[in-house]
Amino acid sequence: xxxLNLDSFIVISVIKVVVVFAVLxxxxxxxxxxxxxxxxxxxxxxxxxxxxxxxxxQPLADVIKLITKEDLIxxxxxxxxxxxxxxxxxxxxxxxxxxxxxxxxxxxxGYATYMQLTDLNIGVLxxxxxxxxxxxxIALAGWSSNNKYSLLGGLRSSAQMISYELPxxxxxxxxxxxxxxxxxxxxxxxxxxxxxxWNILHGPFPQIFGFLIFMIAAFAETNRVPFDLPEAENELVxxxxxxxxxxxxxxxxxxxxxxxxxxxxxATLLFLGGWVAPWPAKYGSSYVPVAIFAAAGLIALFHGFxxxxxxxxxxxxxxxxxxxxxxxxxxxxxxxxxxxxxxWFCAKTGGILFAYIWIRGTLPRFRYDQLxxxxxKFLFPAAMLNLLVTGFLVALRP
Amino acid sequence: xxxxxxxxxxxIAVLCAINVVVQTHPISSAISLVxxxxxxxxxxxxxxxxxxxxxxxxxxxxxxxxxxxFVIMLLNAGxxxxxxxxxxxxxxxxxxxxxxxxxxxxxVERLFPSxxxxxxxxxxxxxxxxxxRALFTTYLLPFEVTSVLILIAILGAIVLARKExx
Numbered sequence: 001x002x003x004l005n006l007d008s009f010i011v012i013s014v015i016k017v018v019v020v021f022a023v024l025x026x027x028x029x030x031x032x033x034x035x036x037x038x039x040x041x042x043x044x045x046x047x048x049x050x051x052x053x054x055x056x057x058q059p060l061a062d063v064i065k066l067i068t069k070e071d072l073i074x075x076x077x078x079x080x081x082x083x084x085x086x087x088x089x090x091x092x093x094x095x096x097x098x099x100x101x102x103x104x105x106x107x108x109x110g111y112a113t114y115m116q117l118t119d120l121n122i123g124v125l126x127x128x129x130x131x132x133x134x135x136x137x138i139a140l141a142g143w144s145s146n147n148k149y150s151l152l153g154g155l156r157s158s159a160q161m162i163s164y165e166l167p168x169x170x171x172x173x174x175x176x177x178x179x180x181x182x183x184x185x186x187x188x189x190x191x192x193x194x195x196x197x198w199n200i201l202h203g204p205f206p207q208i209f210g211f212l213i214f215m216i217a218a219f220a221e222t223n224r225v226p227f228d229l230p231e232a233e234n235e236l237v238x239x240x241x242x243x244x245x246x247x248x249x250x251x252x253x254x255x256x257x258x259x260x261x262x263x264x265x266x267a268t269l270l271f272l273g274g275w276v277a278p279w280p281a282k283y284g285s286s287y288v289p290v291a292i293f294a295a296a297g298l299i300a301l302f303h304g305f306x307x308x309x310x311x312x313x314x315x316x317x318x319x320x321x322x323x324x325x326x327x328x329x330x331x332x333x334x335x336x337x338x339x340x341x342x343x344w345f346c347a348k349t350g351g352i353l354f355a356y357i358w359i360r361g362t363l364p365r366f367r368y369d370q371l372x373x374x375x376x377k378f379l380f381p382a383a384m385l386n387l388l389v390t391g392f393l394v395a396l397r398p
Numbered sequence: 399x400x401x402x403x404x405x406x407x408x409x410i411a412v413l414c415a416i417n418v419v420v421q422t423h424p425i426s427s428a429i430s431l432v433x434x435x436x437x438x439x440x441x442x443x444x445x446x447x448x449x450x451x452x453x454x455x456x457x458x459x460x461x462x463x464x465x466x467x468f469v470i471m472l473l474n475a476g477x478x479x480x481x482x483x484x485x486x487x488x489x490x491x492x493x494x495x496x497x498x499x500x501x502x503x504x505x506v507e508r509l510f511p512s513x514x515x516x517x518x519x520x521x522x523x524x525x526x527x528x529x530x531r532a533l534f535t536t537y538l539l540p541f542e543v544t545s546v547l548i549l550i551a552i553l554g555a556i557v558l559a560r561k562e563x564x
Contacts, residue, residue, distance in 0.1 A: 042546055080424070122526070125452035134458025136432065139464065143425060143471045151471065158468045162461065 011201040012113055018119055024097055028257045029059035035357045042361035063250075071246040072109030074145070081144035082291045086251035089137025093258035096130045100265045101125040101185045103275045103341035115275075116185065116340060123184040124172060127266060128165075131221065135161045138223075139256065142240035153239030155228045155367065160220055163375045164227075168217035168308030171385035172392040173197040174210045175270045198273035204393030205386075212273040213350075213383045218263040220375070222256060225360040229368055248391065264352040265345075272348045275341035291332045400518040404444055411437035423477040424470045428463060428499040442516050449526050 033048065033055065040047025056187030073082065120126050131375030134157055142154015176182060178199055181191040191198050199207045218228040231239030241252045252321025269273055277285035297320045330339060366374070415431035421427045435458045442451040523529070533541050 078425075081429070120448070121447050122452050125449070127453035127455065129460060132456055132464070133436075135460070135464050136429075136467070139467055139471065140425075140429070143467075155468065155471055157503075158464055158471075162464055162468070165461070371451050 012111065013117070016113070016117055020093070020097065024094070024258070024261070025262065028254055029063060030251075031257050031261070031353065032062070033059050034353075035360070038354070038357045042358070053311065066208075066247060066250040067349045069246040070250065074147075074243050074396035077145045077243065077275070078144040078146065081140050082243075083248075085137050085141035085144060086248040086255075087137075088140070088342065090251040090258070091140045091253040092130050092137065093262070096127045096262045097258070097265075098183060099126050100262070100269070101188060101274065102345050103338055104189075106338045114185070116342070119183060119185050121183045124176060124182050124266075124270075125188075127262065129171060130261070131259070132165060134255070134259070138240050138251075141244065141252070145240070145243035147243055149236045149238075150240050150242045151237050153231060153242070157223060157240060159227060160223070160227065160371065163372060164220035167213055167375060167379040167383040168221060170380070170387050171210045171214040172270060174205075174387050175207050177205070177387075177390055177394050178203040178205075183189065184269050184274075188269055188276065191273040194275045194276075194280055195273070195278045198271065198276070200271040200338060203390075204397050205390045206375040206384075207271055207390070208388070209382065210388045211267070213379060213386065214267060214271065215355075215377060217375075217383075218267065219356070219359070220371070222259045222263055224256075224260065224356060226363040226366050227371060228365060228373060260353060260356055261349070264349045264356070267352055268345060268348040273347075277340065277344050286330075286340055288338060289340065290327045290336035293323045293327035293330065297321065297327060352368075400444055401447065407437040407440040407444075409439070425467065428466050428470060431466075431563045432459050435463065446518070446522065449529055470541045492496070 002167055012358065018347060035053070036058075037047045048058040049329045051057045051061045075081065098117040099120050101114065101116035101119065105112055105114050107113075138161075139158040142150045142152075142157070145151070175187070177296050179187050182185055188292060191202070200211050201208070219225075221230075223231065230239070236242075239247055244252065276289075279285050300316050300320030300323060302320075304313060329335060330343070409421045411434050414430045417430035418434065421430060435454060439451040439454040439459070442448075455557060496561065523532075
């Protein structure tokens with residue numbers, strides 16, 4: 001290996017960018033499938049079932065449908081801003097993934113690199129800044145559409161996002177005080193050593209309230225149920241994206257899911273210890289993924305062999321064997337180095353994303369004045385109190 | 399690389415600033431102002447003040463300008479009509495602007511003659527720690543006084559708004 005240092009840095013960076021964005025876009029598409037499936041099962045119906053086994057090719061079909069649809073620009077819109085808004089929304093939503101660390105430093109073929117696109121020493125602030133620019137995408141989309149429903153949706157969303165940004169930022173500051181850094185990587189490294197070192201349980205003041213405040217504010221920031229007032233379909237048709245079609249509509253859709261992923265990653269990194277296993281490897285935490293995948297594989301096989309549906313008799317054993325292969329892969333020592341942290345990171349983030357979907361299937365929507373009253377009269381003071389107590393205890397810490 | 403980035407974002411900042419004045423619609427002006435803020439943040443970043451850059455984007459572009467846009471959208475302000483300009487403005491506008499800029503340049507040159515050249519990334523006091531320390535030691539009084547001043551402004555706005563509601 002006599003490549004110039006700079007050259008191999010660029011090559012590695014390009015590979016990392018391509019891999020991260022390919023995975024992110026796939027996850028975006030399949031998150032929607034997972035959401036439809038989970039909500040369907042909550043409501044006791046099968047959900048997408050026709051395209052591919054268990055509707056697994058549905059996201060692909062949706063993408064093709066959205067790309068090939070006619071891209072209509074209504075005549076009375078403010079054209080430059082109408083076109084700018086979806087670009088702004090999707091760019092800002094995808095940008096923040098670039099500072100999220102997925103795992104520790106790993107060595108591939110003698111080259112050590114971080115499982116992260118770039119480590120900024122103001123990583124947390126970068127995510128906040130990018131997400132605050134993302135508000136413009138929605139606000140401008142609502143205004144430039146020249147439609148009263150869109151305008152109301154845009155107004156609601158900008159008011160809501162400004163209001164909930166305050167408790168969210170205050171909730172973020174408390175774990176930063178405990179860990180004493182702004183870099184997302186160092187934040188996780190300070191939480192290593194097991195569950196009781198995570199910010200949610202550790203420190204002079206366990207951040208369990210901070211975590212709850214962050215999650216509530218995050219739901220509002222991403223315009224999700226029960227705070228999805230900007231797109232309340234029974235009062236506002238489709239809210240800020242009423243006038244959008246084809247890929248422009250898809251951009252808003254993808255931006256919402258990308259924001260959900262970013263916020264879940266942030267919650268994982270700030271409060272749940274990032275890629276750190278819940279207990280040290282010497283007590284056997286590295287066998288948990290093997291056990292989970294093996295159990296899932298065996299259950300799928302068991303159901304596959306005695307299923308009533310003919311289709312499942314083929315598809316479920318295939319899924320089961322895939323899970324068993326995954327379980328075996330986790331036992332290989334050479335991939336454990338990077339696969340285990342990745343597993344824990346994805347498990348925690350996935351858990352939070354599941355909570356998102358679960359809540360969407362459970363709770364009704366807030367009324368608009370309740371939404372505003374809740375943040376200013378309860379969430380903001382609570383976040384302030386949490387920050388004050390944490391600050392005092394950190395200052396008194398020997 | 400630094401110089402190219404500096405020139406690119408300086409040009410964007412100036413163009414956006416001109417656009418703020420030239421545009422007739424308030425929303426377009428506000429969006430151009432966001433462009434100015436963003437390019438300024440990049441310039442801070444080039445100098446090595448990364449916290450200031452992030453704060454610039456979060457506070458100015460992300461909070462204050464969103465409020466501006468929000469208010470413009472709420473009032474549904476239309477574009478301004480062009481009125482006939484006075485003869486005075488047409489004749490004297492450009493020469494007076496040039497004279498003003500020349501005066502400014504002269505005074506800056508006189509007041510700060512020994513200013514050294516600025517180097518990209520040469521500013522070291524831009525970290526969170528340094529700024530936090532400065533705010534809570536050297537500049538504690540101005541900082542607190544400013545925050546009280548802003549609080550008074552907010553209270554004043556609420557009092558004025560309430561009178562109209564009753």
